[in-house]
Amino acid sequence: AQSVAQPEDQVNVAEGNPLTVKCTYSVSGNPYLFWYVQYPNRGLQFLLKYITGDNLVKGSYGFEAEFNKSQTSFHLKKPSALVSDSALYFCAVRDIKAAGNKLTFGGGTRVLVKP
């Protein structure tokens, strides 16, 4: 079984400050890890992924995430947050060995960036 935990329901940050959204995962094998962002009444938009290779992955809109196998974490980061980054963020995991490419999502973290 695969699962994802996002321990923070909401993260508040001032514009220009660093932003971190936490994610931990559980899989029986090796993970594929993803971050998606959702704006109100919209579907999910892909931000970035970790498949293999460098633990630090860079994605869209200046976001990056660090894969830490020992801590089973994949925290999303942005060095300088913008008001337009305010949205709902979801971490997702897929076990490489799982058939069907099914993703399991965390419960989401709402990010509020204040001017």
Place this chain on the structure above:
Amino acid sequence: DTGVSQNPRHKITKRGQNVTFRCDPISEHNRLYWYRQTLGQGPEFLTYFQNEAQLEKSRLLSDRFSAERPKGSFSTLEIQRTEQGDSAMYLCASSSPGQRSYGYTFGSGTRLTVV
């Protein structure tokens, strides 16, 4: 537009009525997924098709729910005898085997309100 298309965007129905949603995936994607997302929560897996074959169904998919993908292209999700607890956003996503490490492309969803 070459993205995933879902119709309708919004549906309001009376309890007990049947509803049907449609999803048109990216044309070259042979895998299609349905997820359900309730307010403030992460998407929950409902079912998955590879071409026209429905390969996996979640326990969330009660007998009142049925999904089809008759020609391996578009898919429909039908809910019979709707209940208020069915109110949610229904998300469709697609992927291809060559992109299994890339996650999904999501549609904008169909928001169902049962009154």
